[in-house]
Amino acid sequence: MDVSWIPGSADLVVVIVAVAAIAGGAVALLRRPGRGGGEAQAPTPAPRDGARPAPADEGTPAAPARPAPEDPSSRLARLRSRLSGGMGSALLAIFSRGSLSADDWEELEETLLAADVGAASTEALLDDLRARLKATPDAEPYALLREALLAVVDPGLDRSLDLAPADGVPATAVVVGVNGVGKTTTVGKLARVLVAEGRTVVLGAADTFRAAAADQLETWGARVGVPVVRSDRDGADPASVAFEAAQKGRDDGADVVLVDTAGRLQNKAGLMDELGKIVRVVSKVSPPREVLLVLDATTGQNGLTQARVFGEVAPLTGIVLTKLDGTARGGIVVAVQRELGVPVKFIGLGEGEDDLAPFDAAQFVDGILGR
Template sequence: MTDQLWAVLAVVLVVLAGGTAALTAGVRRRRPPALPEERPASVATAEAPADTLPPEVDDSDVVVEEPPAVETERPAPVAGRMVRLRERLSRSGTIGRSLLSILSRESLTEEDWEEIEETLLLADVGIGPTTELMDRLRTRVQVLGTKDAASVREILREELLQLVDPTMDRTLRTAQGVGDDGAPHPATILVVGVNGTGKTTTVGKLARVLVAEDLEVVLGAADTFRAAAADQLQTWGERVGVTTVRSDREGADPAAVAFDAVQAGRTAGADVVLVDTAGRLQNKADLMGELGKIKRVISRQAPVSEVLLVLDATTGQNGLRQAQVFAEVVDVTGIVLTKLDGTAKGGIVVAVQRELGVPVKLVGLGEGADDLAPFVAEDFVEALLA
């Protein structure tokens, strides 16, 4: 009898213990969900000041890497870089030189015009701008009485310039702003684009452009997808005495790095915070989620001043499609066209501006540290005709 009693007791205990475990597991699984990112402004203010990290963002592994106290490089002056690097555009110049030689022929046949069209399309100018330019050239060449070389060149220069659009505002927004509390905050520049387009290199070169203009810069290595990208960026920064905010953990939250970079910039009284991002394109929703979150989190401390989209000029129409995806996801304010030194497809400048309605602000003209130039429409067209 006693044995039976003990057995019943044991069964009751086992059942009770199992029930408790199940309950505990249930509680663990039913933890309250993380706070939604988008909350009404009033609630967000009540729960956390605007300049603190949102609870869903963990920055415990983000570090601020001060540059070592060594002698730093002085980057090359920025003004006139496009003129100085003009010979790097010699391949792009094929388009200008070809057009010039065709237009200079005694009388132009339909075949000549077809050749002009082909030249423009091969240089990636795009169908719309090509048709437009041809119409204008036909009219102007007809009106032109004598066909001296100088007048043909001048007509072509004017028409190409109109296509590249010298009226677009290409200035980088690098001025500090003032917050609601009256405190200054740095300009923040988010750099987006597909991996391999030269994004990290561009952020490094852009830091040098800004340092050459005597601006205080902080870098944010929010491309946490590839740990080497942070090392690469830090090296760029160290060369010119610029601090890099980064995480050593691959896959760390990019928004946390971006937030801490802007915070470090504010604390240091920096003029500009440059944030490199990963921008993986395998899924538009992911991209939108990641870049949207980075932008929102940065905005808690300072509005995003610029979103620069880095595009590889050698990728032509494919690059253009990538650009469109990014433009649908974030408000791109400027384009950086890299590797323009290695391509005859300089017409992409026109095509991308037309497609996105956003100006090309900077161009990459080589692998050297100071081979990034502010884009000047007049200098570009002159280089095409040189």
């Protein structure tokens, strides 16, 4: 509005603006919480017992639910793609020549040995293949080798996990293996599998000789959403931590307790004492149903030696084969199954949450054969 024609109009405008500002401040004061305004809110109650008050609801959306694990068939497809190109390519080249000559048999032996099938297992496989070819001379040698491998890798062993709680007591699994094979990561990924199946899990960080192991397991626990029992100091008694984990599992009504252990092999007697004590004290709450040995697929026949040592220390119920990628020589599975009779129950394909798959003998054999 044009007020320039009014005498002293400039002073009048200043007065009007000042009055409006004062009125606006009064309205804002009346609308403060606790002042009787229509938008007043109750004050936030003081926290009790030292707890921090819950943050005010600012309309932040809830965190999305964790996605379901990758389907096992998809994981096994990744396994086949990673294994293909190694032993499989060499075998295809040999069998594509037609009938096997003496040189072909020698090359076949070298190929199996290079894939870490092992001397004894290689000899047994070739003898089996010769017998099959003699019985069915018109059969495809490649197909007969697949049958021979399956007979060794899948001799009817039970590959299921015996981890069902009973009478309110959680089922306990102790995971063993030398340092560096991916043991702690395997515990975390196995917890992921169990949680996805609807089971409640407690983790026990009984590898107290490496602070990084407990920290790593806590990271996995937070990622998967399960509690972790650990010691506050390095070098604590591993059996004590395992016992506390088993107790927490029972008190919380958990379904499964997974115990991660140290992996030192410098002294077999010391290893035997340590693992034996863990099993004894945990058994007071829940006798271990599973003792799973984690093996690194890249270690080859050295992994078989490790398996023998741990097999003397604890009654192994299954093997988890880790680091099974394009550079790994998965023939160690053949040697382990044939010489130890311990079923391979899981295979590790990487560091991701879903890089653990149940072992499938046919898929595995087809993978190492490049089919």
